[in-house]
Amino acid sequence: MSSLPDFDPRLVPVVGTDEQLPAVPAHAQTADALRARFAAPPRWEPEVLLEKKFMNRPPAHASVLIAVVLRQQPTVLLTERTAHLSTHSGQVAFPGGRADPEDATPAHTALREAQEEVGLAPEFVEVLGALPTYVTGSSFIITPVVALVRPDCVLQPNPYEVADLFEVPLDFLLNPANHRRHVFDLDGVHREWFSMPYQQGDKIHFIWGATAGMLRNFYRFMLA
Template sequence: MNLTQFNQRFYHARNVRPEPDYPLRKKGKAAAVLLPLVKREQLTLLLTRRSDKLKHHAGQVSFPGGRFDESDIHLKETALRETEEEIGLSRDKVEIIGQLPVFRTISRYEVTPFISIVEPEFQLQLNPDEVDNVFEIPLAEAINPANHLTHQVKRHNSTYPVYFIPWQGQMIWGATAAFIKALSRHLL
């Protein structure tokens, strides 16, 4: 899918339906991630593999982002700041074009995903304390429903979906896969 095709599908009147998430008993901690679509001949999604050194979510595939900080004016600023801190992607290479519905996680976060277009001439500088690797997946592959798996888990006498997207030996799962699934349903 190229940028023109993406824009034709992304910008329409239909709202993005949220994916089922984890119901929180009280308000969760605010967080934001950036869904970077790299502007190549065919768009790609840029993902990170979190450092094995991290206390939480070590080794998981994710989008760059993190917890809202008091110094952030808006969650959009959180996504941009965290992206710069984690992978060194300069905000002048990023154009935020929209957002997906907030997704509540079992770790008590309310995550707002921001969709962005990234100019391909970027230099990354990974923060080794946070990120081990960065890779790209073709958007067409990521949003293909045939690649989306759902596993039901039981917690506190209720059943919740956990989403998975396998990609070249990597397993994209949880909230990251839910964001991709929501984008997929909106585009397709």
């Protein structure tokens, strides 16, 4: 959608939500429960894997870190990208980015990028595993790496890449009543996506697109 001028996903109508689906229970969101879930993954099917292509560019591998911060009520760490970046500028995203040839695994990419973007040192992170790859309309093949993060970590966002850094309660993201569905049609372009707007004080963080799609898959994985 980046190729469409003046496109604002906030203005696209909501066609439905999924309040009829069960939320992931609180007892399944503890550190031990998350460790157990990734140690013995259930049989499940991801819901969103491939976006309709909207940008002609060579495929590129990347990783993001779905960082579950172990507060009394667990949260997920998210960023708002700065407006001048060449891809997905201004959008809500997980810490992460392109794989380097020196990265041994997708987890190494996610940890390296998280340290570069938000100053998250690897010693505060416990990697649990990964969800299936997610292919964006801009041709990024993304591996979502899920990890637990100690709450005493000290973060230092890179101002060149990160305009804002915030946390969203995990139980909000794993409750499908907060998952909104959108449909967009214009000049032969058809696209569907989820959004999960989260209000924090006077600001609404508009989580949508690839980030919301990977969170939806995380919900499916946790509910299976």
